[in-house]
Amino acid sequence: MKTRFDGNLWVTGFGVAIEIKDMETAHLLNTVKMLVQKPARVQAMLVTDLENAAFASDVWTPGKAEDSRKQSLHNVTSLSGEELVKYVVGTPLFAAMMEELAARGVNTDNIMELYLKDPSFQL
DSSP states (O other): OOOGGGSSEEEOTTSOEEEGGGSOHHHHHHHHHHHHHOHHHHHHHHHHHHHHTOSOSSOOOSSOTTOOHHHHHHHHHHOOHHHHHHHHHTSHHHHHHHHHHHHTTOOHHHHHHHHHHOGGGOO
């Protein structure tokens, strides 16, 4: 199953889809920060997408198309926090956000370093 992370639109908490290019820089930065610092939120979004089948009729899998929805939910909820961060950073949605930030002049390498390692940016 495809999820919101497979596309180039951000879906807000209110369910509104926004093109990445239309997001304000501060909103993009806050979204990127949330995605890497709150893996439980990423997991919740994946579970919601799976249960609602909002993006495709097939189930989500990390590799095999023949997995059932139950197995897909098991796959998502079996990922560690580190695995969820690794997953989300590798998605088309995250890449589109980072590309848009870089196009606006944001030092994305430094932002990721701060968001992932600097204690002052941790929760």
